Amino acid sequence: MRSPDYLLTSSDAFGSLPERFTCAQRITAHLPADMKKLLLTLTAVALATGITLAAEKADPATADVKVTISGNDLMKYDKTEITAKAGQTIAITLKNIGALPKEAMGHNLVVLKPGTDITKFAIGGIANKAGGFLPTDAALVAQIVANTKILGPKEEETIAFKVGSAGDYPYVCTFPGHFGVMKGVIKVK
């Protein structure tokens, strides 16, 4: 039996934003008007609230490259360069090893697509405290490969994702004021 053309393929589900829009449009072509409205509303809400739609998620347990990065009260990551090969999966555990309260010195780690302007990205998230200081602008959200939430002292979180193609993937802490010094790069060959 031929499967309907509006079924999501895995590449649709994890694709970039423009691909998802295309996919949504394809789905809506088959639905009644009310449903179309609802779908469009849901899409808009997802974008407006900055829900993170990771490029391609991976299982941290089986990741090809596993790295632990700490963030401290001096606004520093202890690792600023990671290397990997195209097609590999990477697991990054961010540990906040500081003692200052989360409100004053929280940290996250946001991996971005190659070529992203991290200053523009981080500034775009400054006002979004409720959303972990991530931008809400759709074009900036589309640059996110993976991200942790904002971590307080002694907290940690692991993210895992696949780097499909070669390039320099920047990572940055978007806690207000940190992006200038709290950043690094994943060099994918």
Ligand SMILES: [Cu+2]
């Ligand atoms: Cu930080």
